Amino acid sequence: MTKIIVFKKRKDFLRVAQAFYVATHNMVLQAALSLSETDNLFVGYTATKKIGNAVCRNRSKRRLRAVAHEVLPVYALPNVDYIFIARNSTASCPYSELKKDTIYAIKRINKNFIQDTVETTTD
């Protein structure tokens, strides 16, 4: 049984930011290969000061957390860490659109890891 664990250290966020990212209208997704060997999913959420005041930032993070909880068990690859970044419209857009964008972003970013693993095995 997989469990969602949230990143809390700045080091982890910097590591994932070095790898791939996909941007949509309502959110941005970053992902990188995981360092841990367990089955658990590692996830992080980021909302910068640019997008608004404290209420707006907290609300954005809560919505991203809700979307991730709904979407990740279905679409996420094992041994990949994901980081969700909030944009200006994350707190105000309709929930269905946010969910659609998230699914699109995950599918898109997963292609990188599939190709990556294929190349490494061929080498």
Next chain:
RNA sequence: UAUGGUGGUCGGAUAGCUGCGCUAAGAAAACUUAGUGAGGAAAGUCCGAGCGUUAUGGAAACGAGGUACCGGAUAACGUCCGGCUAGAGAAAUCUAAGGGAAAGUGCCACAGAAAGUUACCGCCAAGCAUUGCUUGGUAAGGUUGAAAAGGCGAGGUAAGAGCUCACCGCAAAGAUAGCAAUAUCCUUUGGCAAGGUAAACCCUACCUGACGCAAGACCAAAUUAGGAGAGCAGCAAAGCUGUUAAAAGGAGCGUUUCCACUCUACUCCAGAGGUAGGUCGCUUGAACCAAAUGGUGACAUUUGGUCUAGAUGAAUAGCUAUCGCUUGGAAUCUUUACUGCAAAGUAAAGCAAAUGACAAGAACAGAACUCGGCUUACAGACCACCUGCAAAA
């Protein structure tokens, strides 16, 4: 009665699905069950306290900063309450950093004679001289400016002037009322003090040591090391060598001085140090609710009851449905006018009463050690009390 004013309350509700933090119980663990979980400003960080560190206490001076009508409330305050004065308003009511300018210094551009001991023009007198010049007197008149030596009338004078007088204004003293600021159809005196600026320096009175929970206390990986460490003398320094064992000294809140006191000073350790990380600090408190009593009131006292968030990449939610609220609104409906015998039709309005498909909207904003305030932001809804102008009845 519109409007207006003051004070206060609220800041959508219910259900379902999926989730989060903390506490308690159970469990080897995963986890399960139960309880509980954000505001009036949690905000800005503008003041005041608690609490902590600075080893400790006291005194004085200097420096720095703050407050400023009077009295009270309070742990304290720059807050609050009650009053005074001045201003705004028709009133309810609101606004005000509101001490001192005869302690001293500075500044007051341009203009103006003059911005603080000043005579340019004018007026008057005297002298010279011949229609001007010099000297003196004068603040009634003129010009400037934000600001120019109480106002007005009469007397008076060479011309004038509180020089004198009446009235008004002002200041001081007394009386009365009040704890006081202050007030007065009160009495007396002064002839009137020759501006403004203290959010310029300053004076007077009172207050404040500094830094802040990233304060601070404790545990303690990694790493480093067999040593750590003070003074004096010699050599240019590193370093080495020598010497000293108790005295002078050194340290102790912005500065200085004084008094007391403490620590250190050559001994100490088998570990030291205190980084990553963690624990505590952390929520029972000047707490909240209710009643009674005292007080005009802020508030105080007593009695009874309650336990009510503790996160740290930071929980307290995400979504859906229904209802409620606000705005717009097809249409119904109502009213009025016209046509018509009538049924009804057409047009306009929604001021009085009622329904409403559908659409849109729902503020400011998120505890971060804790309290008391202030300030600022805020869709909308409600309650209580007060005022009574214009207009209408």
Next chain:
RNA sequence: GGAGAUGUGGCAGAGCUGGUUUAAUGCACCUGACUUGAAAUCAGACGAGGGCGCAAGUCCUCCUGGGGUUCGAAUCCCUACAUCUCCG
């Protein structure tokens, strides 16, 4: 969370011991000269908004916003907003 600093034309940046006045200076922008043309150079002009005016011109407001002190505020005081820096 706490502590501090700064806001002036399009940009940078003086003025902050109050004294008329868009307000020094540099860059940019505009016009002219030089050049076949451009750059550089030289000379000149040059903030924005509003009112009046045919035009030339002239008047008012603006130094982050709002109040206050003062005869007078970019400057002094209060308050809000924005930007930036430091503290583990």
